[in-house]
Amino acid sequence: VQLVESGGGSVQAGASLTLSCKASGRSFRYYSMAWFRQAAGKDREFVARIDQIGGGTMYGNSVKGRFTISRENSRLMGYLQMNDLRPEDAAVYYCAAQGSVVDPQNRNNWGYWGQGTQVTVSA
Numbered sequence: 001v002q003l004v005e006s007g008g009g010s011v012q013a014g015a016s017l018t019l020s021c022k023a024s025g026r027s028f029r030y031y032s033m034a035w036f037r038q039a040a041g042k043d044r045e046f047v048a049r050i051d052q053i054g055g056g057t058m059y060g061n062s063v064k065g066r067f068t069i070s071r072e073n074s075r076l077m078g079y080l081q082m083n084d085l086r087p088e089d090a091a092v093y094y095c096a097a098q099g100s101v102v103d104p105q106n107r108n109n110w111g112y113w114g115q116g117t118q119v120t121v122s123a
Contacts, residue, residue: 001025001112003095008117015085019117021078021095029053029073032101034110035080037091037119044094046105048080058104062088085121092116 007019021033034049048069049058057069068081078095096110103109 001028001031001097003097003112003114005093005095005114005117008093008119010120010122011085013086013121013123015121016081016083017085017119019080019082019093019095019119021080021114023076023078023097025076028076028097031097031099031112032104033069033071033078034096034098034101034104035069035078036094036096036107036110037089038094038116039088039091042091044107045091046107047093049101049104050078060105082119085119087121087123090119090121092118 002024004022032051035047036044037047038044046060050069054071066084071078094116095114097112098110101109
């Protein structure tokens with residue numbers, strides 16, 4: 001599966017953004033999907049994960065209550081709704097997919113990645 005992110009941009013603190021992840025291939029519905037982010041000089045960090053049918057989600061502690069992950073398998077799309085953005089949320093955001101993930105917070109367990117989309121948040 002190939003993944004392409006979009007929707008990044010520059011916003012002020014407190015604003016909202018929705019990131020999109022477009023997948024290729026009808027097998028997308030068999031993959032779990034996740035969002036990770038990587039700020040300059042830091043490791044890639046787990047943000048959120050959603051299961052194949054969208055019934056199970058998981059979030060990193062730093063985004064709980066502010067971010068929402070979702071997907072539309074019929075459109076081969078995944079989303080990350082980000083509310084109340086903070087300067088510390090600034091990073092390149094990556095979409096990832098994998099058929100079966102035991103430890104979704106470990107980036108090494110995800111086999112398919114997009115190129116990333118930049119999010120900048122000013123104070």
